[in-house]
Amino acid sequence: MAKTKKLVTNPRAVAAQVLAELLSKGKSLAMLLPPAVDRIDEKDRGLLQELCYGVARLSPQLSGVIDQLLKKPLREKDSDVYALLLIGAYQLSYMRVPDHAAMSETVEAAKQLNKIWAKGFINGVLRQYSRRREILENNLSPAASKAHPAWLFGMIEKQWPDYLSQIIDANNTAAPMTIRVNTKHQSREEYLQCLNDAEIPAKACGYAQSGITLDEAIDVTQLPGFMDGHCSVQDESAQLSANLVLQNKPRKVLDACCAPGGKTGHILEASAIDITLDAIDIEANRLVRVQENLTRLNVTANLITANAADIDAWWDGEFYDAILLDAPCSATGVIRRNPDIKMLRKPEDIVKLAALQQSLLGALWQCVKPGGIFVYATCSILPVENANNVESFIAAHTDAEEVLINANWGIKQSVGRQILPSITGPDGFYYACIQKHA
Numbered sequence: 001m002a003k004t005k006k007l008v009t010n011p012r013a014v015a016a017q018v019l020a021e022l023l024s025k026g027k028s029l030a031m032l033l034p035p036a037v038d039r040i041d042e043k044d045r046g047l048l049q050e051l052c053y054g055v056a057r058l059s060p061q062l063s064g065v066i067d068q069l070l071k072k073p074l075r076e077k078d079s080d081v082y083a084l085l086l087i088g089a090y091q092l093s094y095m096r097v098p099d100h101a102a103m104s105e106t107v108e109a110a111k112q113l114n115k116i117w118a119k120g121f122i123n124g125v126l127r128q129y130s131r132r133r134e135i136l137e138n139n140l141s142p143a144a145s146k147a148h149p150a151w152l153f154g155m156i157e158k159q160w161p162d163y164l165s166q167i168i169d170a171n172n173t174a175a176p177m178t179i180r181v182n183t184k185h186q187s188r189e190e191y192l193q194c195l196n197d198a199e200i201p202a203k204a205c206g207y208a209q210s211g212i213t214l215d216e217a218i219d220v221t222q223l224p225g226f227m228d229g230h231c232s233v234q235d236e237s238a239q240l241s242a243n244l245v246l247q248n249k250p251r252k253v254l255d256a257c258c259a260p261g262g263k264t265g266h267i268l269e270a271s272a273i274d275i276t277l278d279a280i281d282i283e284a285n286r287l288v289r290v291q292e293n294l295t296r297l298n299v300t301a302n303l304i305t306a307n308a309a310d311i312d313a314w315w316d317g318e319f320y321d322a323i324l325l326d327a328p329c330s331a332t333g334v335i336r337r338n339p340d341i342k343m344l345r346k347p348e349d350i351v352k353l354a355a356l357q358q359s360l361l362g363a364l365w366q367c368v369k370p371g372g373i374f375v376y377a378t379c380s381i382l383p384v385e386n387a388n389n390v391e392s393f394i395a396a397h398t399d400a401e402e403v404l405i406n407a408n409w410g411i412k413q414s415v416g417r418q419i420l421p422s423i424t425g426p427d428g429f430y431y432a433c434i435q436k437h438a
Contacts, residue, residue, distance in 0.1 A: 011044040012087055012105055013112035015051040019083035022056070022340055024076050029056060029340045054094060055086045057147065057172060057339035062086045064144035065136045069125050081118045084109055088126040092133075099130055147172050151347040152332065159383055163420050167381065167428070170421035171335040171342075177217035178426075180234045180262075181210045182269050182297065188212065191231065194224040207409040207426065208239035210270075229297040234262045237333075237379070237419050237429035240409065241324060242266040244375045244433055247403075250321030255279040255301070256308040256364055257326050261290030267324070268299035277301040278320075280308045309363040319369035327357045329378035329385050333421055333428020354384050361393050365400070371438035373403065378430050381420055386430035387413035394434065403433035 008014055018032045029052055037045050055062060066085045067073075074082045084106055091102035103126050110118040129136070137145065143153035146168050157164050181191045188210055195202045200218065205211030213236070220226050220233060241263045245253060251273065255264045258279035268277060281287050284305045294301055306314035308325075330350055335341050361376065368374050378385050391414055394400045402415050409426075410417035416432030 007039065008112050009040050010109050010112040011040055011048045012051065012084070012109035014040055015048050015055075015087055016080045016083040016109060016113060018048075018052050019055055019086065020080040022343060023083065024079045026344055028338070028344060029053065030338070050095070051087050051090065053174070053339055055083070055090050056343055057174075057336075058090060058094065059086065059147070059339075059343050060144045060149050061137075061140065061147040062089045064140045065089060065129065065133065066125065068136050068139060069128050069132075078115070078118070080113050081110065081115055081122065084113075084118070084122055085125055088122065089129050092126065092130055103127070103130075147342070149342055149345075152342070152345070155347075155382060160381065160420065166422050167420055170423050170425075170428075171339075173336055173423050175235070175334075175336040175427065176424065177214045177233065178205065178235050178239075179212050179214070179223065179231045180208070180239050180266060181212060181231050182229055183210055184269055185225065185228075185230045191224070198222070198224055205236045205239075205426075207407075208236045209243075210266075211236045211239050227296065232262060232265060232293070232297070234266065235334075235337075236426035238262055238427070239266060240407075240429070240431065241326070241375060241377055242270040244405065244431060245322050245324050245373070246271055247433075248322065248373055249273060250373070251275055252318070252321050252369075253277045254320045254323045254364070254367065255326075256323060256360065257281060257328060258303075259283070259286035259290050261293040263324060263326060264290060264301055265293050265297045265299060268294075268301065269297065278304060280304045280306055280314065282307050309360050311363050311367060315367055320367050320372060321369055322373045322375070323364055323368055324375045324377065325360055325364055326377045326379075327360055327385075329353055329357070329380040330382060331379050333379040333381045333419070333430075336421060337427065350382060350384060354389055357385060357389050358393065361389070365393075365397065365436070368436045370399075370436050372436050374400075374434040374436065376416070376430075376432045376434065379427060380430060381418065381428040383413070383418075386418060387415050387432070390415045390432045390434070399437045400434050401437060403435045405431060405433055 014036050018036050021027050021032055066089055088106035091097045107119045107123050110122055143150040156167050181188045201215035202212050205213055223231055245267055253275055258264045259281040264279045279301045287303045304314050330345055330353055331338055331341050376390055405417050410419040419426055419429045421428040
């Protein structure tokens with residue numbers, strides 16, 4: 001009879017399994033964490049998420065130190081043991097866990113993973129780390145010491161030298177929780193009062209007209225009226241898209257690459273007139289999440305599962321007054337929300353993404369009505385995906401012209417405006433508006 005594999009429920013061991021899959025198979029935390037969270041006791045779920053997100057956020061620094069203590073790299077099948085070393089180092093340096101507890105609990109997690117041989121090895125490496133941490137950290141490269149992969153640190157340093165510290169510090173800090181008030185129900189000021197009555201400290205955002213940032217993150221079910229669509233969780237930068245899309249009061253709108261549907265819902269909430277909105281995503285399972293969000297907000301859109309660039313497969317030939325393309329990108333502006341980007345993204349990805357963005361721009365441009373508006377957006381801070389990309393597109397299309405964005409947010413670029421992430425401010429985001437000549 002085959003031996004039944006023991007279900008691992010120790011939070012440190014589960015965190016090691018999650019991080020091992022991230023390291024060896026390139027899967028994201030967004031994909032790996034939800035099923036992992038369901039496997040462990042509710043009291044341990046916060047620890048699991050802290051370990052996974054914390055290690056991912058500081059992985060270049062932690063790996064840079066741990067690698068100095070290894071005589072040779074561990075085998076791929078032992079990536080869970082390597083993950084435990086990172087978890088141990090993270091606890092020793094960044095969590096309020098006594099050193100002896102951090103080491104003993106991490107060693108015990110190896111037993112949970114059926115890696116008995118690794119207990120002494122992990123204990124020895126973590127003891128060296130504890131004793132020699134300062135010396136080891138002094139040996140790190142500037143990029144690793146700032147917890148960034150060398151290629152990304154170099155790009156940021158080259159493109160944004162005056163904002164390098166701001167971006168690095170934001171990337172290494174957990175993002176604030178920002179919400180969008182559904183003004184069809186109440187004003188932002190009225191909702192702030194609701195939060196105050198519920199003893200939830202918060203303040204109005206500086207740029208997004210419906211935005212509110214909470215002093216501390218809470219469960220969404222604690223937000224007044226959340227289940228009835230009175231608010232949604234959405235960063236301030238992402239909230240700026242609706243006004244750009246609606247600037248000419250369009251009646252027919254396309255939201256391309258729409259999942260998870262935050263911008264889709266916002267456009268429908270914010271429109272002063274009834275509009276027809278088509279929302280496309282390439283993955284059907286992601287559209288399930290979009291529909292859930294729209295249902296909660298009590299708004300309606302036509303959801304289409306398709307590759308937005310393959311317009312022959314989904315477009316009926318009727319032009320759109322406005323199109324929003326929130327293009328697939330490097331997500332280098334939202335690293336603080338998705339720190340595993342530091343572990344997953346590679347420099348060669350950027351060139352491929354820029355080509356994909358050009359492909360989407362070129363295809364969807366055909367669907368814009370003469371005189372219509374095309375809003376191009378990314379959550380990237382890299383000009384090759386943003387201003388450079390849009391500038392090239394406009395140069396190649398005689399019927400395309402930039403519409404200047406007059407705003408008090410972001411930094412004006414050769415085309416469009418770039419928002420850079422900051423610790424207490426919005427995520428990194430880029431916007432450009434293009435009009436098709438009538």
